[in-house]
Each structure stands twice: as C-alpha cells, then as structure tokens.
Amino acid sequence: MSATRECNTLTELGARFKATRRRTLALCEPLTPEDMMVQSCPEASPAKWHLAHTAWFFESFILREFLPGYRLYNKDFSWLFNSYYQSFAAFPEKRLRASFSRPGSDEILRYRQHVDQGIERLLDRLQNEEPSHEALQRIELGVNHEEQHQELLLTDILHAFFTNPLRPAYRPCASRMSDPERALCLPSGLEFETWERTDQEAAQPCSASSIGIIPTFRFHKFPGGLCEAGHSGPGFRFDNERSRHRVWLDPYQVATRLVTCAEFAAFMADGGYRRPELWLSPGWDAVQANGWRAPLYWTESSDAWSIFTLRGELPLASLENIPVSHVSYFEADAYARWAGRRLPTEFEWEAASQAQPVAGNLLDSGRLLPAPGTEVLQSQDPTESSESPNQFFGDCWEWTASAYLPYPGFKPLPGSLGEYNGKFMSGQMVLRGGSCITPAAHIRASYRNFFPPETRWQFSGIRLAS
Amino acid sequence: MSATRECNTLTELGARFKATRRRTLALCEPLTPEDMMVQSCPEASPAKWHLAHTAWFFESFILREFLPGYRLYNKDFSWLFNSYYQSFAAFPEKRLRASFSRPGSDEILRYRQHVDQGIERLLDRLQNEEPSHEALQRIELGVNHEEQHQELLLTDILHAFFTNPLRPAYRPCASRMSDPERALCLPSGLEFETWERTDQEAAQPCSASSIGIIPTFRFHKFPGGLCEAGHSGPGFRFDNERSRHRVWLDPYQVATRLVTCAEFAAFMADGGYRRPELWLSPGWDAVQANGWRAPLYWTESSDAWSIFTLRGELPLASLENIPVSHVSYFEADAYARWAGRRLPTEFEWEAASQAQPVAGNLLDSGRLLPAPGTEVLQSQDPTESSESPNQFFGDCWEWTASAYLPYPGFKPLPGSLGEYNGKFMSGQMVLRGGSCITPAAHIRASYRNFFPPETRWQFSGIRLAS
Amino acid sequence: MSATRECNTLTELGARFKATRRRTLALCEPLTPEDMMVQSCPEASPAKWHLAHTAWFFESFILREFLPGYRLYNKDFSWLFNSYYQSFAAFPEKRLRASFSRPGSDEILRYRQHVDQGIERLLDRLQNEEPSHEALQRIELGVNHEEQHQELLLTDILHAFFTNPLRPAYRPCASRMSDPERALCLPSGLEFETWERTDQEAAQPCSASSIGIIPTFRFHKFPGGLCEAGHSGPGFRFDNERSRHRVWLDPYQVATRLVTCAEFAAFMADGGYRRPELWLSPGWDAVQANGWRAPLYWTESSDAWSIFTLRGELPLASLENIPVSHVSYFEADAYARWAGRRLPTEFEWEAASQAQPVAGNLLDSGRLLPAPGTEVLQSQDPTESSESPNQFFGDCWEWTASAYLPYPGFKPLPGSLGEYNGKFMSGQMVLRGGSCITPAAHIRASYRNFFPPETRWQFSGIRLAS
C-alpha cells in the first residue's frame, strides 16, 4: 500500500478518523445506556462493547506501538475488550459481553476520548517528527475496522429491539426520539437524515395478484473470458482482497436488480419453505431445525405479514418493492433454484460491477432501509436487456455462490493483525456490495464480506444469475 | 388465615408494605441502570426485572381485582412482567428478560410509584369503606413475594458481578459507592449498615494445620417421637407450609452449628471432589460435567483461594470461620458422607428449631455475609453437648435431606396464585432457615425454601445430623 | 439376614439359582443375535449385555472372592461388563454397549456356562466344606439382581422393537416364533406359556361413549395411624428396604384398582396434554420438549389408537380395560390432578398392601401384558366401597408420590456393592408392586423400585388415592 485513495495526506486521514469516530457516537444517539447492554443472539454484541472494542483496537495496535509515552486508559481493558486476537491477549468468552455493566457507558465514552486524544497526538507527531508508513496504515485500518463495527452495531440493535417483546423502533419513520433525556449526551449534528416515505415508493404497491406467480427478471449478458479479481491500485483494502489475480469466466448473465420482498413472498406462497427439493441438504436441515417459514424479522398476524426494521414494524404491503433482506445463503440459493436460476460467483459479481460507480443506498443516505431499484419503479418489459444491472452497491449485501477462501498469494497481515481475516476462511460464503447501513466510504468492488450460510441477522439479499 | 401476627391491623400492614417497597429500592442503590440489565445465568433475572415483576404482582393479583377504577400503568406490562403464571397470561421466555432495555429503569420506577399509589388508595378504601379479608391477605402475600425477590435480586447481582471479569463489589468492605451520580436516584435512609470486620472475627483464623484433618462437631440430641410439622396459629405462611400434620421421628442428633469454610476446605484437601464414592450418582455426574472443584465463587490463584462476595473478592484466609455457602445439595450430601454423618430431614430441622428464637444474621444486619457461629469463636471440647444448636436462622439456607413434596392436605391457593408453589413440587430439595440476605420479617421455623439439587447461586450451606 | 424365606437351605438356593439362570435364556429364545445387539434409548442396554452383565455380577462379587482357584473367563470382561461400580473397576460408557459385537452372543453363552459351573462348584463347597453366610447372601443377591435384569431385558427389547420401523413382535398373540433356526440354541422347556385372549377380556370393550367422561373409581378407606414401613423378618430384601421404621399416616383412601387405558384416553380426550394447569412445572416442560400427547407406545393412525406391546401392535379398542402403562410420573400425577385425586405415598401403599397376598399378573403368567382388574370386568356401583383394593402386585409398577430417599438407619452394603442402590437416591420417584414382567419370586410389599419422573419405558401405571 504505497499510497491511498481516500487518505493521501495526513490531513485527510485525520479528518476521516474524526468523522468516523463521531459517526459511531451519532449512531448511538437514539440508544439509552440500557439499550447498549443488550446481546440478543450469539452473533451479536452489545452496542457498548462495540464502542469500547473499536477504541481498544486503536489503543492496542496503534498507540501502544507508535506513540511513545502513551498511557493505557485501564490495563484491564487490554484483555476485556479484545474480541478474538489469540496472539495478542486472553479474552473473555463472547457470551459474557452482556455482563459488562461495568465499565459503564459513560466510562466507555471517556475511554474513547482518551484514545482519540492519543491518535491526535500521534497524527501530530507523524506530521512533524517521525513519519511512519506503518502507523498511517494502521490508523487507516482502524478507521475501516470501526466502520465495520458501525454496521454491526446497527444490525445488533435491530436484533435486540426485535427480541424485546415491545418492539421499539431505532428511528421511527418521520420522527425523532422524543425523550432526549434518555439518550446519551452526544455531540449534535447527526450525519444522516430522517427518512420519510416518498410518493413514488407508496404509489407502486405490488398487486395482491402478483403473489403466487413466478416473477420475471431481466438479465444482462457478460462475455467473461480471462478476467482479473482482487484489489489493485492505491486506496485501502483488506488483506483478503489480495492478490489481484486472473480468473477464467465462461459467459454469464446477471439480473439487473435484486429480488424484492413481493417476489420472495411469491416463493413462500408457492411452498418454498416446505419443498426439500429446492434446498441444499444443510439448508433443509436449517429450515427444519429453526422452523423457518419467512425471512428473519417477518412476522405474520391475521394473515398479513409485517417486517420489523430500524424504522419499526412496517406492513409488508408497504415494502413489497424493496429488496428482500435478512435471508440466509440457504434461502437465497433455494429462491434461485425455485426461479430456475443460480447465484453469481464472487468473480462474476466483481467483473460485472467493475464498470459501475460505487454509489447507492448506503448508510449515508440515512434511510436505514433497502430502497426499490430504479427498474422496479418503472414499467418495463421483463425480457433480457442490454441495460446495465444496478443496485450493486448498497441496499443489501448480495450472497454469492463462492465459498470464502484465500486468493492466490494471500498473505495475512503480520503479527496479531494476521488474525483479522485469514483464520475465518472456512465454512463461510462471500457477500458483496454493501448494504443500506454500510458507510459509503467503506465499500468497493473488490470488497469481500463473509458469513456462515445460515446467517440472517445482516442485511443480506439476493441477486440472480445464470 | 383468620388473623396475622405481623399485620393484625391495617395500619401495620400499610407500614410493612411501605417499608418493604422502600427496601427494594434501597437494595438497588449501589446499582447503575446498566447493572440492572445483567442476567448472567439461567436461574437469575436482571435486577430491573425484579423491580418490575414485584410491581406487576401487586397490580395483577390485587389492584385489578380489588381497586375499582384502577387504570393499568401499561397494558403490555401485564404479560411482559409475568414470570410463570400460565393461567394468568402468556409470558416471554425467561432468557429474554435481559433484552428488556425498554422500558428503562426510570420508567420501571414510575411503574412502581403508580402501583404504590394504587395500593395506598386500596388500603384507605379497605379501612374506610369495604373491608375485604381476601384483599388484605393478597397484599400480605405481595409483601412476602417482594421479600423473596429482594433475596433473589442480591443473589442474582452477586452472580452478575462475578461474571464480569472486573469483579466489581456490590458493597465493598467499610466503604460506600464512591460515585453517587451513577446510582439510581433513590430515597435516602438505607436500612442496613456498612459492615466492618470485627476484631473477634479477625482474631481466630483457622490454622493452616487444620486443613486435611476431619473436623469435629458437637451434636445435640433430640428425642423425636410423634412431632408436628407445618405452620399453625396466626401469622402469614405460604400454602406449602400447610397443613400442619404429625410425623414420627426416631431419636436424632443435630450439629450445633454450620460447617465452616475451613472445614469444607479440609474436605477439598482430602480429595473430596475426586472420590466418586462420596457422591450421589447425579452429583458425581454434576462434578464431572461442570468441573466443580470448590464451592461457587471460590477461585484459586497461586495456591491461595479467595471467595467472591457481595463485599468483593476476599481471601479465604479471612473467611475460614464463617459458614461455607454456595454449595449444592450434592456437595452438602458428599460433605456429610465424608464426615460420617448425614443431612437432617426437614422435619428433624423443624422440630429442632421450634424452641429457638427467630433471630440471627439476616438481611437486616447489613452484613451481607455469613457470620461465624458463636461456638466457632469460642474454644470448646468437640464432644457431644447438651448445648442447644444455633445458627438455625440466617447465615445460610440449610440443605435438608427432604425432597420438596406436598404436605398431607396441601391445598394450593385458588386461581392463578395456585401456581405460586405447588407446581414446583418435583425434583427439588427443601432448604430451611434463611440466609444473611433474607429479610428478618420473612423467615420462620416452618418456612420451606426449595431448589434443584445442583443449585449453587443461593446462600446455601450445610448442617450435619446423625 | 439370619435366614431367608425362599432359600432356607442350600438346596433351595441352588435350585433357585438354576431356574433363574435358565429363565434368562428362555426369555431370549425369540431373539436373534442381531436383536440382542440393539440399544435404542439411553436408558436401555442390549439384551446381550444383560446376559453378560448378570454373569459378570456372579463372577465379580462371588466367585472371585469365595471360590478358591476360580479362573476368570476373560480378564477383560471384568471391566467390559461392569455397569456402574466405580469402586470395583473402570467401565465403558453406557452408550458404547451397542458396539460390543465381540464377544459374540455365542461367547457370552459360554461365559454364562463358565460362571454357572463356578457357582455350582461353590455351592458344593459351601455344602460340604466351608459354610459362608456371606457367600450365600451374595448368591441370593445375584439371583435377585438377575431377576431385575430379566425385567429390563424385556422392557429394553420392547423399546428396541418399537424403534424398528417394521415393529416386530417379541411374542405374537397365540403364536410361536416360526423360524427356529434363527433363535439362539437354548435349553427347551420354556417356563412361560403363550397368551391367548380370553372370551372374558374380549367381551367387555369400553364403549366409545365412555371417552370424554371423567371415570369413577371406588376407594377403600384406611385408618392410618402409627404404621411401620420397610422390610422385616426373614427372606431376602435389598438394603434400601431397611431399616423398618415407624411412620405416621393420616387416614387415607386408595382406589380399588389401577387406571385403565380407556380411562386414560378420556383424560387425553379432555385435553389433558394441552392444559398446563394439570401438570407439575417440569412435567409441562417434558410435555413440550418431547411432544408427548399419549403414553409411550401409543400411536395414532386414521383416528384410531393402537398400542405396541410385547405381543405386537394391538388396537386400543381391544385393550381398553387393561391398566394403562408406560406413563411417566408426570403423566400419572397430571391424571390424578385431573381426576381430583392424588397418588398415594409409598408408605400409604405399603400399609394398604400388607394384608394382601403377593400374587397377581406377574412374569410367570406368561401373559406379557397387563390384565384387567377383577372389578373392571364386573359391573358394580362406582361408589365408595369397603371391598379391598386389588392389583397391588403385577400388571404395572405404580408410581407413588414419594421421592426415593434413604429410610432412617439406611446402611448401604459394604464395599462395592454399596453402590447398588444408595447412590441413586436423588431425583427419582418410588414405584411399588411389580409388573406383568416382574418374576413372581422377586416382588414383595416392601420392595422399592425407582425411576426418574420422566421415565416411560417401564411398565409403569397409575393408582389413585385421596
């Protein structure tokens, strides 16, 4: 990494650091200290832990090594907020994170301030005294690490609020938290706006008659051939995006948009969850074991479905045109088989997306929900199309047909940071493209996200290929 | 229940109600809202849930039925804070209680106030307009119910703080919470005092040489014969203490005090946890499955044991003379077998204790720890003694050899309250006598507590018999 | 045990030994070596293991100690066929018993012969040279031990055949195994006969209209008072039946017969398995966790129930009058609560049965099924009756309301045999009276059987009390 796209000067890196740290706090604005304690499923962590762990990362991997005279905020925090870096320090079992009522959220905020001051001192020092390429890279890594936890913080809170029988909304539609006293005392100036449903969205509900009909999609053809995959050029990337390498692709087609809630409801209505022939064997086992009959957060009452979102509980009828999310790889794969298609490989996806601008419905839009694709809102012939596919970035992470494995020439980062990505390259599937809660600065065409195939608590959706 | 000992007038009942409700809040004084969220084992509940559930009990079983025009604080709370009353309303799974970040602890306090005002209005009404024996009995039941949850709140917090790797102390020795801002805003006037170790306690450490020697106990002889067990006379009692009935007891002996930490350490040093012949079969399975090698809250580092308590982590060396607590029935039984003795039955215990005053180291002492028995602090010949046994009340609940089963003529309370006790009469063992955190007004000779035999998170200890 | 009822001379003991050993083989006559391998639930053992373990018992606790010059058949068998005697030798995990294809069943038979010859030599020696009271007692214990395993062998085979989707019958009604070649080569002369349904049994089906009506029972009154329980006098007894001691019983009533299948079906038809208020809390948990909706071995197809038995699959319609069996303690308790009654304690049961002859539908009848009580087959007024209760012995083990705990003065046998009974005195309930597959010589009024309350694979039924 000889130079970086976003942070080619120290000034830019400093600004990016500050903005990222501030946004983490802004995301917590609607949360009470009690909300920040909840850990409602094994995949999730309490919001407070995310606040602390991201500070821990800067302290452990940057300040301890690069800032002479840095004083640890609290020696115990070195192991208390370690997530999984075996070679760095012992760490508590993940399930215990909900027990960390002490330190309190106020102390965690002081910890973050302490670390912020340290990084600012270090940035000054790097500017004036002792430039260190490694230190800069680590700070940039820390920023990207924090952006990942911003997304996790929101998905974990969504699950926490869903588990609460009262189903509170993180940010209700067209409203703000009404009780400012209960919120953490945070800097004002939220970076994202309140979403209100537009006329356009409301105007095009899926007709009831569409349920039960196999939907039609338009597909864009790609020639394939000897392509390249993986990150190249300047700009930040994780170790798992390297090295850029050649892959051979046979000609393929990719759907021009994501599968919508209404289209997924048609799969359900056609017995999708009751037909083993549509499922991979461990997928069918998961359907049986977990009693799946709809995506996560869908609930049914008096024959009408509703979906629990960061905006609260909303009727499916008002969300039919938005991409379906919170489906597992198994559901995505079963849907594709039902539709007579398949999922794209991560290489097909990357080759298809490389010409597209990195833009879309990301965290910065403030919507906090997937948005209907342009095409869904227009009336068009559902035939094959030369039109470019869209929705590559934002809305939902897209499950690919590729297992998460090392690229040729993959080299983990040296030292403890080598545990960041490499040790998870088993049993997980790659997702691409970011979601409606991924920070815009965080995503790119070569970005590889990964989750076990039964995972549903992320904003994970479906794009078809063939 | 034609009349009651403690509450023979409405005025007394009102005073008892207020004092009990106030003490619950006082017990929460050292806790932050975040502390009150933690649920660290399946047996435990968050402190906040205890606050809400005890209000729910008064609202659901008293105000709804007996106070005309009572307005529910929040309709959802009717099921949200139901614990296990199947015939009253649905209820959330117990493990979800840690997800209830909303309602916040401030709202729970408002809920409690709302209920308190309701009960006060009802008491006025009962005084002036419409006496109802049933309403009075229910209020008294509600007070006793709340006292039970006071004890649970403390044991659950002890476990929560033990699970926190930083091991915070609920009330450190000879100190107060130093950061008043973080505490809930509560009425002042705590009813219990700060404990400081006395000279007497410190003066009599168990000598190191005592470890490894089977301890000696003095026993008091009881003639047995045709005795009576169960509650009689006026005064509150639970349905499970009735009806008073005759039991035949062969002559028996009961130790004059509880087993101490030092004596239990001798069992450990003699391989107690490694010798299957000392254990009941499911007890040995529990030792293997859980890796037990000491009572709960005992930890070893550099060959010295320490014990985590509500006063923080204390060295075993300073606690050797206090009764051992936080042992399961299986450990109590194995200890007794090792000592060549057995545990008393609940009937032997009740007959032996009937002549004793109901007094001891209970919650009202403010000690929050078991205390050494008088006898332990005196030098005496360890031979059989005509001296009365002591420590029957307070310090530790005493495991008995009796399964928790209905007495002859047992009649559960009518309606949903019938689920209070009766449905748990399977798979549990009876404990007697209360502990250092049982409210003094709550305990009596006929009181039957009960837990599954593998339970250790309560203050449960050992008295020998033969 | 200064003298014994059944075995007061060596000759009698020798005859009893031989008959018991022969009957074990006779019970295996319908089984192939492959049948004898099956272990279909954690409670069960393969039939072959029962054959071997009962030989092991005689070898380990008798021949090794009392027969000079005895040669072990195979040193490895000393631990291979140990069940749970921790102080005797290591033993394999119970779940591995289904892996013991070697030694084969033919070798197990040779092992039995070797042990038989040893015991016969020992009996000769005791007669002629060196009388040993302890040796005689141990042989008698071994015989009783083998009788217990005879019963287990049959209940384990019943479960094994139920698990086989083809549902083979152990001994079909009115028929013999048709393929003698596949059977073990056993001594001829079976001691039990083939059962054929009598006219009387067939003549009195429960009318369909009876389903849904709470049945009526007649009850016999007992005065109670200061009774005695436990074994006394000569004759064999297990250590858990001692010491005989006094118990006080309030006056009580006991039903004159067991609850029938038709009566239990009425409980089912009345929603018995769907009404939590009828169940103990852990019982309701078991209903939910296991999906119980009928006794074990009941299956429903096209709205008709059938019951799988040692005689094969039989329609409920033909079994309505026989006692219901294969219910757990929880189901027995829920039935009693539904019927407005309760289960008797073991002391009530023992006092009630003491006047009765030890006779009934036991293994020796060869029926292999519970039989209708006399009273059920006669038409009588269902009012309270001074008639003696019957069916105390045989048909079904009767769940009592008593937890399995030591009697006053209980002393386990010395040495490893002390593990026979005592270490299981936790978490189990007492059953009394034997079943249709208990050897007649094995049962007596003071006999205490015991199983965990969720157990259903034994012939366990219900007698009401109040």
Place this chain on the structure above:
Amino acid sequence: MSATRECNTLTELGARFKATRRRTLALCEPLTPEDMMVQSCPEASPAKWHLAHTAWFFESFILREFLPGYRLYNKDFSWLFNSYYQSFAAFPEKRLRASFSRPGSDEILRYRQHVDQGIERLLDRLQNEEPSHEALQRIELGVNHEEQHQELLLTDILHAFFTNPLRPAYRPCASRMSDPERALCLPSGLEFETWERTDQEAAQPCSASSIGIIPTFRFHKFPGGLCEAGHSGPGFRFDNERSRHRVWLDPYQVATRLVTCAEFAAFMADGGYRRPELWLSPGWDAVQANGWRAPLYWTESSDAWSIFTLRGELPLASLENIPVSHVSYFEADAYARWAGRRLPTEFEWEAASQAQPVAGNLLDSGRLLPAPGTEVLQSQDPTESSESPNQFFGDCWEWTASAYLPYPGFKPLPGSLGEYNGKFMSGQMVLRGGSCITPAAHIRASYRNFFPPETRWQFSGIRLAS
C-alpha cells in the same frame, strides 16, 4: 455419456456388476451378523445397512422402472433402506439404522440375491429385446454407488471396532479369521490377499531423532496457465465432475509425496495441537471441543503411540513411513501452515495428476493400509526436484483447499437421482485421489470426493503445495 470406457459392451457391464456385488460380500467375510449391526458414530452406518441399501438402489432406480413385471422383494424395504432421497420416499432417521435387527443379515442376503437375479434378467432383456441407454447408465451408476459403499463399509467397521473396548482387528496381519463358523456363509474366492509387512518397509523406520524436526519435502513445479478441469471423453463419471471447464492457474508447486506419520508426529511434538495461530478459527474450536491431540485412531500409552487399523492395533514405530491418515481438513491445513506451505486446490491437483497413470495402493492391493511412497523409501536430497510427484491415487484421500461447489454448467441427474450429489454442495471440502480401500476401477483424475472439514473417519491425508 454416449459410451463408456469400462463397460463398452453389455457383457462387460454384466461382469463388472457381478464382480462388484461379489466383492461387497467378500468384504463382509470377516464379520459376524453382530458386527454388521454396529453404528458407532453419526457418520457411519451398520455394515448390514450398506448391504441392504446398495440392493435397494438397484431395485428402486432400475428394476422398478426398467424390468417389466419385477416384484418388489418387500414393500417396506422401499422406504426402510432409503438413505436420503426425499423425492423418492420417506426414510427413517439415520440414527435408527442400528435398530434394524430385523430383517436379519440372512434375509438381507436373500434380498440381494433377489435383486441380483432381477438385474441379470434385465441385462438379458437389454441384450435381446429392448436396448435402453438409460437403463445401462443406471446400472453403471448402481455399480459405482456400490463401490462407494464398499469403502464406507470398511471405514465404518474400522470405527466400530475402534469403539469396541476390546479392539478387534478386521483382518489381522498375516493371519486369517480363525473361526470360520462365525463368518457369514459367502462365496469363496476372496479378491484380495493377506498383507504381510515386507522387509523394505520394516527396514526404514524413522529415527527417533527425526521427531521435533520440521521435515523437508521436494516439490514439483507446474506452469499453470489456462487449464481444463472436469471429466471429458467416454467412461463413467458422476454429475458433479461436469461440465469440463477452463480454469486459470498461476504457477504452482506440489509435493512429490504425502505427509508421513513421522512427519505428522513432528508437528505434534512441536505443539501443533496447542498453538491457535496454526489453525483456522473453526478448526481451533474443533480442537478444543473434541480434545484432539493426534489423528483419529492414534492412542498413547506409556509414552508410545499406536495406531488402530483394519489390521489391528499397530505401534507407530512400525508405521512411521506410511502417509498419515484420518486427519480432518483442519489438521491438514494446520500442518501445512506449520510447514510454511498450503494445501493444493482441487484444480491444481487435477492438473498435476492428469499425466499420471491411475494406479496405486488401492483396495485391490489387499493391503488395507496406506503404503510408504517410493521416495520415502529411497535416500534423496530434499531439494526441489524435477521428478514427478507420485501417490496421487490410493493410500489416502487428499484434502484440497477447495470448497465443494458446482462446476459451471453443473446439471444434477434428473428425478430423484438429482439428490445424489448436488444437494451436498455446501459446507464441505473436496478430496481427491482415492485411498487404500477405494476400488481401483472406481477412481480417476476428475473424481471429486467431499466431506465436512472436521471429518476424520475416512482415510484422509495431506499433500503439500505452495
């Protein structure tokens, strides 16, 4: 599949069918009916079930469809011996297979004969009357299916005998089963010979000093480039080997032989199982959860390791030069990381092996154990070598770094047979090359075996790449 390599005439197919069916029986020759009942881990099935299921396959997918007038042997067998074909019929839970004592092994043999006669009639009919390409293909599939179960039968028996505390040997070294009476009555003429250790094998033990030293390997360089993978040309292949497609490979190196037991012991001696940094995260979890500290079947006593094999328990000292087997993917991956290398992808493996003859230590050698590679037995410089790698076929299945996923253009077989392979394409890793118990006719360069990464009960070993 327009024509086939092995079976280009009906006569050849008939001969192959007969030989395969006969060999299945020959493999059972050392087994008693009781041995054939054992199912000792969830992955395994009883030998008897393998015998029945392979007959079921011919009956269900061939005789029912293609032989007019075919009479099912037993209607119940249609579902009883179905393994996992959801769209064909219901099937019993896998864990119940150990309960199928009935039908007995003699009846299973009759079932096989019935099916054999059916297939022979069908072959006649296809010759003389009505050629059917589909029928021929199905018979060939059935033969290949049976070959897969031959291998599983042996690995399942190895596990069964390992679970038996007596550790019987399937075929002891240089000996035959001594008790012919206990064996199934089978056609004589075993197709594999008794193995005796050769002088050469015994002559080159790994010196003790080699333990603890990181071993050295020679590697063969491959240029990579645009290669092809997947089956082409005539000859049988499974659907998962198609379609043949292009893949781009960067230049790579492959070790000239498999990792030996001694080399794996060096990894163990160097703390391999105690160093989390060597393991994938789920691999480290598996090490902890299962207590792995050596490959499956390795046991340690008095500081010497021995390995349980189909030849019985053998000292590691005598097996040091043979390839290590019964390691999971996680162990293979950790070993490679420790050795500073990696595992090859399945495409690298296939490209490297394409020039090699399909020959090696396979089932037909009768050895039943992996054999030392040629190179291991010669003294050579451990430098990079232009020598071709060997041991591609036989000895051990080789874990690759590739997840088991569909090839481009993958089309499952039509109908129920489509469940044969496709539905398992999730969560498993590809293995290549066959093992010492794979029938020689069964393996080829494009053959894709697959198991979950924690699987150890197969003959799975390690080849390094870089």
